[in-house]
Amino acid sequence: MRVCLILEGSYPYANGGVSSWMNQYIQAMPDVEFVLWVIADKAEKKGKYKYDVLSYPNVVEINEVFLDDALKLKAGKEVKYHFTEAQREALSNLIECKSTSWEDLCYLFQDKKINPSDFLMSEDFLKILTELCVNDYPNAAFADTFHTIRSMMIPVLYLLGRKVPKADIYHTICTGYGGLLGVLGHYKYKKPLILSEHGIYSREREEEIIRAAWVQPSFKKQWIRFYYMLSDAVYKRAKYVTSLFTNARLTQIELGADPDKCIVISNGIHYDNFKDIPLKEDDGVVDIGAVIRMAPIKDVKTMIYSFSELTHKMKNVRLHILGGIDDEEYNEQCHDLVKQLGLKEGENIIFPGQVQVTEYMKKFDFTILTSISEGQPLSVLESLASRRPCVTTEVGCCRELLEGAPGDDLGVVGFCVPPMHREALAEEMYRMCQDRNMRIKMGELGQRRVDLYYRHPEMIKKYKKLYDN
Known part of the structure; x- marks a missing residue:
């Protein structure tokens, strides 16, 4: 069996999160041949992998796609296209970010090999764009609309023209551009498509766009529609749509996925690697750990502000922020910010960088997570398996992990706070710091929860069953 795994902006170029999950996933299925079809933003990342993926015997092929290569496409001579009515409607719906016929679009840019740059300089494109301007953006400058729509279309049309690796199954780990490649593989070789979402991609992009300064306010709705359109393409064509927890599945259904195709497969960790990590001795200092990437979506700034507030309430506390750097x-x-707040880097706030988590976990009394968006964070599962309770933001299924899913009455193993709420986070960290016996009891219950419901081998069996089906 040959499975094409499709990833965007993560494995094998970055550490942590989805990348760590994917690396373990591949190694856990030695009897499956994997083709990696991976998207990165810049061609300078070519071959620069964070994992020794080239040494894995079951990874038989790696196909890299770089979005900045789309900007290098040159327009040739002026082309007069002869589109059918259905093709013209598909192109028009694409440009307007409506549900469209991806089969017609795949045919044009994959089989007919239309040059995206030629099309984006054609009379046909300008005619569709003019109609969009008149109907939706009568008060916006034409040049602004032109450049906005063109920047949306270039990567999409570029991806539709990529060479498709052969496989028995196409398995994309997100919607968005990665999902689009999954749709393309499904079209090209008429093979089944599986979608596994760790977070709801379109909802995450919507949150980013709402806050983004680079998007003109008048075009924010268009960008949001764009990402929902890409998600819709995969939801409608996937044989299975998996999610990590029940509420995520309900969101996928709300966004158009067929309920009969939607399956919950929870994350799993290698429980035995964490279960015997000894608890930290009571040395008079409470050590708090954060296993994250340095990226805006992890909201490290709120973490630092809240820790600063905590230090005003108690002095015997340290924060360790572990992980690689996504955003320099x-x-x-x-x-x-650490300097501005008068915190002492290297003393009460420490940045060890990328470390062996199982070793460093010995230093922690409990852990925190301040993300703005998450699916089912592995760092929380690993912390609980190590008998370290957690304080997290209420994102993804964090509350479910800390308080239990339906049918799980083990009890509370941590505290949830609203995202970006400095005071609430500081208060719950203070509460956790004050009671060592509570932390130990929560840690024991958390470890039991992971043992019962979140083991890696069980997760792998469920995905393997999808492949076998």
């Missing part, structure tokens, strides 16, 4: 500028801003 954001990382620098976080370090600057």
Whole structure:
């Protein structure tokens, strides 16, 4: 069996999160041949992997796609297209970010090999764009609308023209651009498509766009529709749509996925790697750990602000922020914030970088997670398996992990707070710091929860069953 795994902006170029999950996933299925079809933003990342994926015997092929290569496409001579009515409607719906016929679009840019740059400079494109301007953006400058729509269309049309690796199954780990490649593989070789979402991609992009300064306010709705359109393409064509927890499945159904195709497969961790990590001795200092990536979506700034407030209430506390750097500028801003707040880097706030989590976990009394968006965070599962309770933001299924899913009456193993709420986070950290016996009891219950419901081998069996079906 040959499975094409499709990833966007993560494995094998980045550490942590989905990348760590994917690496373990591949190694857990030695009898499956994997083709990796991976998307990165810049061609300079070519071959620069964070994992030794080239040494894995079951990874038989790696196909890299770089979005900045789309900007290098040159328009040739002027082309007069002869589209059918259905093709013209598909193109028009695509440009307007409506539900469209991806089969017609795949035919045009994959089989007929239309040059995206030629099309985006054609009379046909300008005619559709003019209609959009008149109907939806009568008060916007034509040039602004042109460049906005063109920036949406270039990567989409570029991806539709990529060479498709052969496989028996196409398995995409997100919607968006990765999902689009899944749709393309499904079209090209008429093979089944599986979608596994760790977070709801379209909802995450919507949150980003609402806050984004680079998107003109008049075009924010268009960008949001764009990402929902890409999600719709995969939901409608996937044989299975998996999610990590019940509420995510309900969201997928709300967004158009067929309920009969939607399956919950919870994350699993290697429980035995964490279950015997000893508890930290009571040395008079409470050590708090955060296993994250330095990225805006992890909201490290709120974490630092809240920790600063905590230090005003008690002095015997340390914060350890572990993990790699996704965003250099954001990382620098976080370090600057530490200085501005008068915290002592290296003393009461420590940045060890990328470390062996199972070793470093010995230093922690409990852990925190301040993400703005999550699915089912592995760092929380690993913390609980290590008998460390958690304070998290109420995102993804964090509350379910800390308080139990339906049918799980083990009890509370941590505290949830609203995202970006500094005071609430500081208060719950203070509450956790004050009671060592509570932390130990919560830790024991959390470990039991992971043992019962979140083991890696059980997760792998469920995905393997989808492949076998």
